[in-house]
Amino acid sequence: xxxxxxxxxxxxxxxxxxxxxxxxxxxxxxxxxxxxxxxxxxxxxxxxxxxxxxxxxxxxxxxxxxxxxxxxxxxxxxxxxxxxxxxxxxxxxxxxxxxxxxxxxxxxxxxxxxxxxxxxxxxxxxxxxxxxxxxxxxxxxxxxxxxxxxxxxxxxxxxxxxxxxxxxxxxxxxxxxxxxxxxxxxxxxxxxxxxxxxxxxxxxxxxxxxxxxxxxxxxxxxxxxxxxxxxxxxxxxxxxxxxxxxxxxxxxxxxxxxxxxxxxxxxxxxxxxxxxxxxxxxxxxxxxxxxxxxxxxxxxxxxxxxxxxxxxxxxxxxxxxxxxxxxxxxxxxxxxxxxxxxxxxxxxxxxxxxxxxxxxxxxxxxxxxxxxxxxxxxxxxxxxxxxxxxxxxxxxxxxxxxxxxxxxxxxxxxxxxxxxxxxxxxxxxxx
Amino acid sequence: xxxxxxxxxxxxxxxxxxxxxxxxxxxxxxxxxxxxxxxxxxxxxxxxxxxxxxxxxxxxxxxxxxxxxxxxxxxxxxxxxxxxxxxxxxxxxxxxxxxxxxxxxxxxxxxxxxxxxxxxxxxxxxxxxxxxxxxxxxxxxxx
Numbered sequence: 001x002x003x004x005x006x007x008x009x010x011x012x013x014x015x016x017x018x019x020x021x022x023x024x025x026x027x028x029x030x031x032x033x034x035x036x037x038x039x040x041x042x043x044x045x046x047x048x049x050x051x052x053x054x055x056x057x058x059x060x061x062x063x064x065x066x067x068x069x070x071x072x073x074x075x076x077x078x079x080x081x082x083x084x085x086x087x088x089x090x091x092x093x094x095x096x097x098x099x100x101x102x103x104x105x106x107x108x109x110x111x112x113x114x115x116x117x118x119x120x121x122x123x124x125x126x127x128x129x130x131x132x133x134x135x136x137x138x139x140x141x142x143x144x145x146x147x148x149x150x151x152x153x154x155x156x157x158x159x160x161x162x163x164x165x166x167x168x169x170x171x172x173x174x175x176x177x178x179x180x181x182x183x184x185x186x187x188x189x190x191x192x193x194x195x196x197x198x199x200x201x202x203x204x205x206x207x208x209x210x211x212x213x214x215x216x217x218x219x220x221x222x223x224x225x226x227x228x229x230x231x232x233x234x235x236x237x238x239x240x241x242x243x244x245x246x247x248x249x250x251x252x253x254x255x256x257x258x259x260x261x262x263x264x265x266x267x268x269x270x271x272x273x274x275x276x277x278x279x280x281x282x283x284x285x286x287x288x289x290x291x292x293x294x295x296x297x298x299x300x301x302x303x304x305x306x307x308x309x310x311x312x313x314x315x316x317x318x319x320x321x322x323x324x325x326x327x328x329x330x331x332x333x334x335x336x337x338x339x340x341x342x343x344x345x346x347x348x349x350x351x352x353x354x355x356x357x358x359x360x361x362x363x364x365x366x367x368x369x370x371x372x373x374x375x376x377x378x379x380x381x382x383x384x385x386x387x388x389x390x391x392x393x394x395x396x397x398x399x400x401x402x403x404x405x406x407x408x409x410x411x412x413x414x415x416x417x418x419x420x421x422x423x424x425x426x427x428x429x430x431x
Numbered sequence: 432x433x434x435x436x437x438x439x440x441x442x443x444x445x446x447x448x449x450x451x452x453x454x455x456x457x458x459x460x461x462x463x464x465x466x467x468x469x470x471x472x473x474x475x476x477x478x479x480x481x482x483x484x485x486x487x488x489x490x491x492x493x494x495x496x497x498x499x500x501x502x503x504x505x506x507x508x509x510x511x512x513x514x515x516x517x518x519x520x521x522x523x524x525x526x527x528x529x530x531x532x533x534x535x536x537x538x539x540x541x542x543x544x545x546x547x548x549x550x551x552x553x554x555x556x557x558x559x560x561x562x563x564x565x566x567x568x569x570x571x572x573x574x
Contacts, residue, residue: 039540041532101482103535222537224475275537308540310473 027282028383032326034301037276044278044362045107047114050418051396058399059389060425063344066387069129069136069413070422074121076415077198078256078335078403079422080152080159084174086128087136087405087413089422091121094148094164094197100223111359114397116418122146124161126177127422134426143170143179151201151257153210155239162199162212165191167237186210187242190230193217196271198334202257203239205264210237211247211288213254213268220273220308221297232296234268234288250294250320256336256403258351260287263377269333269353270323272300274360276308282326283333285353285372285379295320325379330358331366335404335415339371342410344427350374352386352412354401367391369401369414387414387425444564448498451491452520452563458488459527459553466546478541481549482534485527488556492524499563516562523555 027033060066070076073091080088099105123146128138143161151162159170161183168183189199189212196215203210216232217223234254236247253271260267266288272281273296281300293316295302297309302322305312327333335354339347350373357367369387372379390399399416406412410430414423444452461484469477499517530548534541 039536041529042535100479101535102486102531103482218537220537220540222475222478225473275540308536308538310539 027279027326027328029379030325032282032301032328033279034281034304035277035279037280037307039275039277043107043275044360045110046362046364047110047359048357048364048367048391048395048397050114050116051392051394051398053398053419053421056398057389058387058423060387061346061384063428064425065428066423066425067134068421069134069424070125070127070139071420073125073420073422074118074123075116075417076121076125076402076420076422077150077417078152078200079405079413079415080154081405081407081413082154082159082172082174085132085407085409086126086177087407087422088142088152088159089125089127089415090149090152090161090403091123091125092146092148092150092164093120094150095194096197097193097195097217097223114359114418115400116420118420120148122148124149124152124179128177134424136424138177140177142177143183145182148197150198151212153201153203155203155207155210160186160201160203160210160239162189162201164194164197164199165189167199167201167210167212167242185242186239187237187244189235190214193223193227195223195227196231196253198253198255200254200256200268202259202266204236204266205259205261208239210239211235211257211266212237212244213251213257215253215255215271216296219275220306228297234266247290248288248292248294250292250296250298250316251288252296254288255334256354257288258336258338260374260377261338261340265377267336267338267351269327269336270294271332271334272329273297273306274330276306277329278361278363279329282329283331284323284327285325285333285336285351286321286323289321292321293319294323301326325372327353327355327370327372327383328365330361332356332358333366334402335369337404337406337412338374339406340408340410342408343406343412344410347371347386350379352404352406353383354404354414356400356402356417357391357397364391364395364397367397367400369404369412386412387423390416442567445498448495448502449564451495451498452560454491455488455495455523455556456553456560458484458491459523459549459556462488462530462549463546463553466542466549470542470546473539475538478534478538478545481545482531485531485534485549485552488552489524489527489531492520492527492556495563496520496524512562512566516559516566519555519559519562523552523559526552526555 123144148164200213355366465481
């Protein structure tokens with residue numbers, strides 16, 4: 001197939017007004033520019049065509065080096081650092097929502113062209129660097145026969161895994177390279193349809209609770225309101241009993257959760273709605289307030305009503321919280337973790353965010369890992385590219401970042417579900 | 432004086448052509464009724480039904496269009512009104528196609544334009560069928 005290195009532009013631009021040069025609005029920070037909603041007869045769909053890395057590597061800032069520490073994985077999504085420095089990688093692909101409209105059949109085919117064709121791993125892989133030289137010489141299957149595992153957490157000698165349909169736990173003793181048996185169930189998770197199937201997870205600072213992010217069952221209620229029961233929420237699950245309460249609502253697709261280390265506050269990155277224009281709606285990073293409502297589906301970025309939802313709900317709109325920090329529309333933030341001083345002075349305080357990259361936009365955005373600086377526990381400046389070079393100048397993409405995890409010893413672990421690699425970024429000079 | 436008499440008959444529309452042409456009406460009418468049901472109940476399943484009805488109408492319409500074009504191209508079958516029939520059928524199909532794109536919008540974004548287009552497409556389908564059936568085809572052996 002010859003596309004002359006161009007994007008596989010699937011949209012028929014003739015049907016779209018004002019295509020072509022499409023400068024991205026200034027859309028990061030607490031007060032993003034929000035244009036009026038618009039959509040042509042066809043949605044913009046531009047899927048960056050996958051390409052091989054060859055001998056190239058993603059780009060990192062001066063003073064940092066990047067290497068692939070695991071390859072040939074089966075769709076790595078999120079990673080977990082164990083106390084002895086071993087890394088667990090959750091691999092798999094979920095979702096079982098049927099095509100409801102002719103559109104779903106066509107869009108599904110197009111989107112699949114930008115993702116890996118590798119089969120779902122449905123397993124956890126363990127990576128070990130025994131001698132601390134930065135080479136993870138051991139790559140072994142820790143547990144298998146899981147169901148699209150995604151969220152991972154570690155509390156007191158127990159590994160928690162959020163499958164797409166249930167939260168399970170493995171007992172773990174330090175140094176273990178393989179689970180002793182099948183996991184025990186903690187609780188079921190909402191899994192009907194699973195339009196957004198990923199179950200993001202993190203442990204509370206005190207280890208009493210697990211927070212689980214449960215995405216909506218549609219873009220904007222097109223699968224019906226009843227499909228949205230227990231969706232677009234964050235659950236707080238009691239680790240001892242498995243009982244849960246709904247901690248926050250209206251978060252369309254909370255794809256990654258992390259705890260701010262100083263305050264113990266829960267933060268999330270959330271993917272917002274599509275198909276109302278290239279610069280709507282910004283995905284965001286926000287502190288998640290207990291019992292807070294963040295707008296979906298009735299409104300976005302606070303009180304901006306989404307007219308596609310019927311019946312509307314003005315009371316809910318009035319109560320919607322405006323998120324803390326916009327990341328830009330369609331960047332598809334799928335990973336978040338807080339940094340630490342071991343990452344180097346410039347990146348010591350803030351969050352790393354993995355951006356899987358856009359589909360609903362003529363000019364692709366995302367496809368990189370950014371760093372958002374914090375001070376006093378709040379975002380304090382514009383984002384900085386930390387790992388880039390996934391989307392190339394020739395408009396192909398070599399990888400798509402998902403989960404990011406900060407190694408306490410000073411390394412950033414990035415899962416890449418297109419090239420099926422785990423990347424590790426370290427300050428130069430350290431291993 | 433020898434007189435050559437051409438015997439020509441008025442021939443009925445081809446049965447398959449007739450089935451396809453008449454079949455567009457229930458598809459597009461189904462879309463109108465489903466859209467009305469969605470507008471009045473907000474029950475999303477009606478919008479899904481409408482989307483598939485429209486696709487059904489487009490499939491039947493495309494096949495009927497092929498028959499119409501073939502009739503247009505065969506001089507001995509051409510009769511007064513057949514061009515108007517073909518234009519109406521094409522118009523119904525084109526409106527139906529844009530209606531399919533409109534119905535690909537999520538949830539209420541398809542409304543109210545989707546309902547308006549459904550009504551126009553159904554009316555055009557009725558007119559096309561009317562013209563299609565009342566226009567004679569001229570058949571019989573050519574001498």
